[in-house]
Amino acid sequence: PVAFANTPEPIADAIFALTEAYNADPNPDKINLGQGAYKDNTGSPWILPSVRGAEAKLAQHPPGHEYLHRFGHAAFRRLSAEVAFGAGSRVLAEGRVASLQTISGSGAVHLAAAFLHTLYPNSLVYVPDPSWSNHRVMFEAAGFAVRDYAYYDPQARSIAFDALLADLRAAPAGSIVVLHACAHNPTGCDLTPAQWSDVASVLRDRGHIPVVDSAYQGFASGDLDADAHAIRLLLDELALPGVLCQSFSKSMGLYGERAGAIHVVVHGIAEPAAVVARIEGQIAWIARKEYTTPARYGAELVTAVLSDPGLYAQWREDLVTMSTRLRTMRAAIQANLRELRAPADDNWDHVTTQIGMFWFSGLSRPQALWLRRERHVYLAESGRVSLTGVNEGNVRRLCEAIRDAVE
Ligand code: PMP
Numbered sequence: 001p002v003a004f005a006n007t008p009e010p011i012a013d014a015i016f017a018l019t020e021a022y023n024a025d026p027n028p029d030k031i032n033l034g035q036g037a038y039k040d041n042t043g044s045p046w047i048l049p050s051v052r053g054a055e056a057k058l059a060q061h062p063p064g065h066e067y068l069h070r071f072g073h074a075a076f077r078r079l080s081a082e083v084a085f086g087a088g089s090r091v092l093a094e095g096r097v098a099s100l101q102t103i104s105g106s107g108a109v110h111l112a113a114a115f116l117h118t119l120y121p122n123s124l125v126y127v128p129d130p131s132w133s134n135h136r137v138m139f140e141a142a143g144f145a146v147r148d149y150a151y152y153d154p155q156a157r158s159i160a161f162d163a164l165l166a167d168l169r170a171a172p173a174g175s176i177v178v179l180h181a182c183a184h185n186p187t188g189c190d191l192t193p194a195q196w197s198d199v200a201s202v203l204r205d206r207g208h209i210p211v212v213d214s215a216y217q218g219f220a221s222g223d224l225d226a227d228a229h230a231i232r233l234l235l236d237e238l239a240l241p242g243v244l245c246q247s248f249s250k251s252m253g254l255y256g257e258r259a260g261a262i263h264v265v266v267h268g269i270a271e272p273a274a275v276v277a278r279i280e281g282q283i284a285w286i287a288r289k290e291y292t293t294p295a296r297y298g299a300e301l302v303t304a305v306l307s308d309p310g311l312y313a314q315w316r317e318d319l320v321t322m323s324t325r326l327r328t329m330r331a332a333i334q335a336n337l338r339e340l341r342a343p344a345d346d347n348w349d350h351v352t353t354q355i356g357m358f359w360f361s362g363l364s365r366p367q368a369l370w371l372r373r374e375r376h377v378y379l380a381e382s383g384r385v386s387l388t389g390v391n392e393g394n395v396r397r398l399c400e401a402i403r404d405a406v407e
Contacts, residue, residue: 013133014381022378030376031398032389036185036357037255038322041391046322048253050315054304057311063300070284070292072101072261073299079306080261083224084214084231084246091236096266098279100287101294104260105215105247106134111262112211112243113142114286115279116176120209125176126168128152130382132185135178135213149177152187154362157350159189161198168202177208179234181244182227183216183356186384190220190355196230200238210234210242218251220356222323224316239267248302250357251319257298326357329390333359336399342406359385367405375401 018034040046071077077099081092091097102108116123125139128151136146149171150163168177179199184190191199203210212231218224234240244263249255264279266272287293305311334351337344344362351359363371363383371377377398379385390398 015133018378018380021372025376025378027376029394029397031378031394033377033379033385033387033398034389036250036386036388038250038253038357038388039391041325041393043389043391043393046253048315048318050305050311050318051252051254051301053308053311053314054301057304057308058300063296065296068101068293068296068299070288071099071280072294073296073303075307076101076259076299076303077261079303080246080248081263083306084217084228084244084263085236086225086228086232089232089236091265094272095276096272098264098266098276098283100262100280100283101299102245102260102262102287103291103294104249104258104298105213105245106138106260107258107294108245108247108260108262109135109211109213110138110142111283111286112245113139113144115262115264115283116209116211116243117142117144118282118286120174120176123174123176123209124172125178126171126208127178128164128180128184130186131178131180132213132215139176139178144176147171151184152189152360157346157362159187159191159195161191161195165198165202168199168208169206171206171208173207175206175208176211177203178211178213179230181212181214181217181230183220183358185215185356186358186380186382187360188354188356188358189360191230193229193233196233200234200240203234203240204238210240211245212242213245215245215247216250216356217246218316218319219323222320224319235265241265241267248298252302252305252315253322254298254301257301258295259298259302326387327352329387329395330354330359332392332395333390333399336396337402340399340403342399342403344406357387359387361385361402363402363405371401371405375404377401 022032081099125144125146126149127135129148139146149167150160153160217227220227246261248259266275305315330352334348337348361383365381368379368381
């Protein structure tokens, strides 16, 4: 046999296939509503002014290209934890958090799965239905059996909260539960603070371990603290031991730089230092076996922003700029669809009640395929629309196409 000739067909990841189809389409009016990467109102990628400031700082004081410590960039680890938990948080003051720099949010989720599997190989992992598709893929790849818990009710276009609680209650004690910190991908539906409290009670009663995936802090509401409500409630205030996976891809527009962190929070031990050190060592050992050390430049940029009060203030403004633009596009989509008398059971209320980067439109797979084929509008077959590709120049045309698709 010829070496490599029997390589099987790879699994096709739908979102990459969609981007490739969009790129291959020669139509100048095509609209890209696939991958979640922020674009400005002209449809161009946006380098945040705060990040531009950080780039200028690094150009003046180049950090060089030495390897990072195996745990990552020291200041980045501390400052990223402060963004998530709050600078004055109890867990940080008490030294309860093991923090390591990762290959962005994906790397954090992967290391969370691999680390948890070393401790709890027989636990079930619960992911929301639906979720970011990589959650299931990564936890299964780590060796876990993965189950869904109810999350979204497509008829009601809202969270299936009673079913969600029932599923988490019915899960075997000590299960691992993946939760989206904010701006749930793909539904755009987040729990209310009261609902988070109810979920926390079930997690505590059942001894479940939360894995909180935070890929959109500041991007949902424009406010870093508001978007950290679930993180801080579960992992600090209510003292649940758990894992936080953190990404700066969206919040700083650093997609290709792969800046992120994993934070493992230890509770129930008065002197956590020794356990925290062992956790950091164990996770670094997993990374050692896979890629040795994380990447430098993105962590330098994040650190430059977070360590400079002026750039930090600019970043908060940048988050408002991005989240406001997306909210404005939601309102424009809703107004246009109503004006065009496009039929919808809720008259398009849900477009503006959802939050974050994605509009979970309820468009069916055939409608999504029709929009692609007939109108050069590229959205996921699940009906998920990345709002980042919508702007003042294309929103009317997009809504006319959607009206034609649903009629
Ligand atoms: N988690 C969720 C929920 C996401 O939506 C994403 C990005 N689509 C990620 C994690 C990972 O992104 P990255 O690896 O770029 O940080």
